[in-house]
Amino acid sequence: MKQQAQSTLFPVILITSLFFLWGFAHNLDPILIPHLKRSFTLSTVQATLVDSAVFIAYFIMALPAGYIMKKFGYKTGIITGLLFFAAGCFLFIPAANTQQYVPFLGALFVIACGLTILETAANPYMTVLGDPKSATFRLNFAQSFNGLAATLAPIIGARLILHKGNTDSQLSAMTTGARKIALAAEASTVKMPYLVLGIILVLIAVAFSFTKLPKIQNNDGHTASKNILHAFKHRHLSWSVATQFFYVGAQVSVFSLFILYATHAARLSDIQAADYLGICGGAFLAGRFAGTALMRFFKSENLLALYAIINIALCLVAVFASGIVAVYTVIGICFFMSIMFPTIFALGIKDLKGDTEFGSSLIIMSIVGGAIIPRLFGYVSDATGNIQAGYYVPLFCFVVVALFGLKGHHVRKLAPADLIVSPIL
Template identity: 55%
Template sequence: MNHSAAPEVIRGSDPAAGKKYLVPFIFVISLFFLWGMAHNLDSSLIPHLKKACNLSNTQSMLIDTSVFLAYFLMAIPAGMILKKWGYKASMIAGLLVFAAGAFLFVPAANELSYITFLIALFIIGCGLTLLETTANPYAAVLGDPAKATSRLNLAASFNGLAAMVAGYVGTRFILSGKSYSKAELAAMTEINRNAYFMEEAASVKMPYIILGSVLVLFALIFCFIRFPEIKTKSIDGEAKGSFIGALRHKHLKWAVVAQFFYVGAQVCVTSSFIRAAQQGAGFDEGTAGYYLIVYGFLFTVGRFAGTALLQWISSQKLLSIYAIVCIILCLIAVLGSGVYVVYALGGLGFFMSIMFPTIFALGIDGIGDDTKPGSSWLIMSIVGGAIIPVCMGALIDHYDDQVQIGYYVPLICFLVILYFGLKGYKIAAKS
């Protein structure tokens, strides 16, 4: 690591500094939980709106595209906002934009307008981009740099907790358990068919009204919390990081590629979980939804277990091991049958759990003044969640709605992550 350009926060052995950073770190952790709720509600939202708006697999995957396209388009503006406004104001702005998108679900449901749902999700994605561009590097630098990966994994563990909570909320309050074939829908009267579609759409309103209200409350609380503004300084005392210049770090470039494929893989796995459980194991929608809660639980356990294992195993080695296991589990999800398909999907939740924060921490390791722009690049790479799931949806549609075949797509993604864990993470020696 280039200590001459390291963040000024590095005082892990100073007890006073530790106390100073404790409360801000706790509130930053809350952000990881909140954006985890947004992402994991999509796992229920995709099959639900597929029914309510009568969509194909490819069309339903546009839900992910709307959210993750925002990461690509907003990453540079978010980095500029962070640089100009600082961490606290950027986090508050992110919460409010996130809330605006959540509240837009009400008119979208009232009008049964899929386009309005997509716009609402895009706005949510803009808020999430601002939050993640701010909170990920803030959690990484808020303490001893030697513990940055562990600290980021601990914070990200609350994404896993959100996956479990969102799975319950989605199953209990969004998914209806009602499902009709194309023939059954065609046999209905137009009045009954439209009533069914409206009923399905209406169930999303209350969860998103509550979510938006919680976000506004947190934004107000953040106004009164003191967050230390961590600055990166060069030898002459001024930050010199630049957006394009950050890519001179070879390991950052590989981290951007790995993050692109990781996010795409995770979104593919979670977005198709319910329908894969229905087809592969023969579960009904409600049972599949409850197994999604188990998936969230395993994701949570995986995050905490991974954080503990990082005390003894290097982050790149653990990432490589987990990538190999995920490749095997994807093969089981594709080729297996019965409950073993669901077991494989649950296992993916456990072994994917540490990948995002680990790739992020390895990517910004040793880049000093380029930490903030490097963070923007890593957030931009989340656009993988907009592109790769659509490819999966198209593959499923091509094979006549065979959802399991779609899991070849995340398998390919994990091969890229394996390469990063074995070689791409290495910091190039300075000439």
């Protein structure tokens, strides 16, 4: 047993690093949004295209990622994901050289394609790397590094990216053409951070190529469905797909637009707001640990509903509060969001049997909510001239989450006719 633990130690470290790396990449996006908004003089809704570029990739790549794992194996999939991730980072250099917004969105899309593949692979791999009895512990341990990245990325990223080349008074004294060129040139501050990240990713891909990883065996004792549409016959899965769509949209809205929100509601500087965003990440991590502990005493669906109801109230406060109270309100929202994604996922795939694989892919595809909901947040903010009004959008999303926790999660047995699986897809 000791020898087995030693043989899996290095693979566990490598897989755990993936959780940190994709968490770090995701939590640089809230830094990029105000940075690119200023550099290219964008509206709030235009700036949210950063999230759209990222989360549309999840929708497009969810099924291809599963195919890569099935056809070529998880090791090849992980290396492919890392190389996509690295390529997207390197594309930030020519994007900055062009001094145009669209190439940045293209680079983010490529990064997100890599992240989709990595997230599809890392969770099942972590569960098989060691004693099955400790699989849950290993997975939660790895996910804690995702939370750690959410704390560190905004603090580090702000200091590397958000510093300005010209003051507002200097910019106002320039001609329109000169101001546009000066602001676009500020976008070049992303080059070095993403270059370093890309090099690290290539090195990790090389490490994976020389590391022997165990094969994943399916011991569930069921025959996988050959028809993805059959999965929708499970009512609770349909609910979970819709709920995850709205939840991810709410989470991305809260994190990605936090700096714009905090600078408006509390009159903080960009750097100060980024530091508070790091606290949001810490609250998210603490909430995950606290929620996991509470699930020993409460049903997960009840805790999910309670947390969603609390966040509905907090969103109302976020709309009308001002000063530091508004900032701490959003930190509270981050704390109570923490258990939602894994809980919705787990309740959604419960008792799917042969539809489990397709059900999991459908829930992953629903992450596309992160591309759509923040844009609605941006539209509300731009239309009202007040970014705080945008919090009505995540408020509605948490209503959907609460309904899922209260009733939508219930598993209903399929009728005999619905158990027949058509092989058409």
